[in-house]
Amino acid sequence: MHSSMCLALKKLVDRVMKIFPEIEAARPGSSTAIQPLNEALEKAKLLLQYCSESSKLYMAVTGDDILTRGSRSKKLLEQSLADIRTMVPTALAIQILEVLQDLKSTELSLESSEEEAGKDIRELMRQSTSSSVSSDEIRDFHFAALKLQLSTPEAVAVERRSLKSLYGKLGECEGNKRQILKYLLCLLKKHEKIIWRDHKDNSLTLHQSSNDSVCAGVADAGCSEEYNATLPEHFKCPLSLTVMYDPVIISSGHTFERMSIQKWFECNDSCPVSKRILDDFTLQSNVAMKDQISKWCSKKGLDVQDPAMKHVNASHNLDFSIPSFSSPLYNISDLSCFRSSDISSSFSTESETEIRDSTHSEWEIEPLCELSKLPWNAQVKVVQDVRSLFEQDSKAARSMSPSKFIEPLVTFLKNAHERNGTDVVKDGLELLLTFLSGNRRAIDSLGEEVFEMLCVFLGSELVAEETLNVLEVLSNHPHSLSKITSTGSLSCLLKIAESGAENLQEQAMITLKKLCSSNEICLEMVSLGFVQKLTSFLQQNVFSKHSIIMLKNLCNTEKGRVCVTETPGCLASISDLLDSNVSEEVENAISILLQLCVEKIEYCYLVVREGLNIYSSLLLISNNGTEEAKVGASELLRALEEVEEVEEEEESSTPQEEATTSQKWCRRDKRLDWKLLATLSKNMRAMESLEVCSTLAHWETVLRVVCSALDREMNKKVPGRYVVSSWEQL
Missing domain, CATH: 1.20.1440 (de novo design (two linked rop proteins))
Structure with missing residues (x-):
């Protein structure tokens, strides 16, 4: 649960x-x-x-x-x-x-189904005014039970034990909870017979020609041994609980009736059994299961009904499967206030409406299946009409077969491109965008030719914007990332970001940012020289927000980290972002530098050497940055201090040679600078709180005095080493 x-x-x-x-x-x-x-x-x-x-x-x-x-x-x-x-x-x-x-x-x-079930049951408890359970309560409880997967005798038995166990653990003082559990046990007890009866009656659904023959068949089933034969559980669809006519396997490994699982995927992106979120919605026929069902039915002399035929004849047949509205209450003798004829009438009316809507939809969309056989002007008109349909009904794309829609549309787009019909290509791409946005399953069915076509369109400034819109949607889908990059789109996107139209540059960067969420694509980006390009963007102060995020993702790979440290100006550009006014840029810059410093001590030296003012910037951030930036800056300062301690230990164990001493003081320059700034920062805050200094001239005086004292101390240790005073350096 x-x-x-x-x-x-x-x-x-x-x-x-x-x-x-x-x-x-x-x-x-x-x-x-x-x-x-x-x-x-x-x-x-x-x-x-x-x-x-x-x-x-x-x-x-x-x-x-x-x-x-x-x-x-x-x-x-x-x-x-x-x-x-x-x-x-x-x-x-x-x-x-x-x-x-x-x-x-x-x-x-x-989950929405659990919330709805809980809401329904709470409403039942509020409306219950007597100790007895009404027929309406039983009906509403049945629908709530289905939402909670309490649709089999086994599930009901487990639920009953759970309720009794919970009831036994409650004390006398918890009267409210005990009352709720009593009510639920009462409903479950009244309803258990119905679930058992439904479970038996739903062993097999047969195709009958009329309502009378269905009723007669059900009556005969009560005394016929062949109908009482137990249907193997694995022959039933977990959704419809009826024998499967066209069993298919989904990516989670479970088997369902094709029509049932297709309807499920229209509104859900998880497996109905395991509840696991799925990325792959492809359906694969379970041929072995279909053969087993066929042999079993032949042996019993039965025939499995096609769900599609049942849907078409819904207005003439009563459905006795467990999801049916009428089946669980149709067999209850004491529900005098609940007439099955009313349900049948309502069910028929709804079914006829569905058929009319379905026929209307097929009339609108079917010409797309044979689009290439129409004259060119007629093809253009059909595409425009379908686009208008999508604008009027945003859910229309859900019911369409991806293969019957995508293939003719791709052929149409290629022909339009060859004819140099820019406006027509735009219409086709906008239709493709709307279809993919409304039908997530269609993205899985896209072949390489679609991505190759989009890569070609990226090279055309006239349709680049519409193509980018499509790629942005595809980049949100994990299975599309490798297909996008395999066609050479990375280079095209980078080219647009560098020298494309202003309104397209940022959109290209956003798409690239989504693509670099994959480590495999990050490796390809490094090979294509993305680090150098991103460094250039940072130096020019354009797309800094997107560039630093991409560099952060590239640093998730060893190849990317090496390239970042070896690319001239890259570490310096990242360090410069520590002074940015955009908190997100600062946080990502700190994250990159911290990741590098933790991995290798050599990277620490490079960070300190390239980032001229890194200590002062980190000190400022640790005092005035966002919460995340403060933590990161403090960690980075601590990492650099740990490196200094290791370095000092190595220096103390090394013979004191003149060249080594000189190099040692060179390495300590920056360390002294940041410690000086740390001391000054603390002293300045103290003096500011005491209102000792209130003007810029006073601050300058203080700085000069401290720098002079620092120079004297340094010249005592290494005479003649400091030609330029600390004040001039500062």
């Missing part, structure tokens, strides 16, 4: 547990420092255990409370990790920072 929330919370707990042994080994602060983290983990684990074992019905009713507990557990993990982060070594602090970022970016939520 609450699977989406629990999966998200469990993922966070697993992330914390992965680094927990290192945190324990680091012994941050004292034993009391790690105790809050232990308590937060324990509370999160208890909540996960409760959700896995407790009653689905009760958790649906108390869904808001469960969500609040989950959010509170997440917040406790954030707070405890944030406190510990300042007490551990830099390398471990970076790992904790990554976990903290995941915690902050994760939003816990309930």
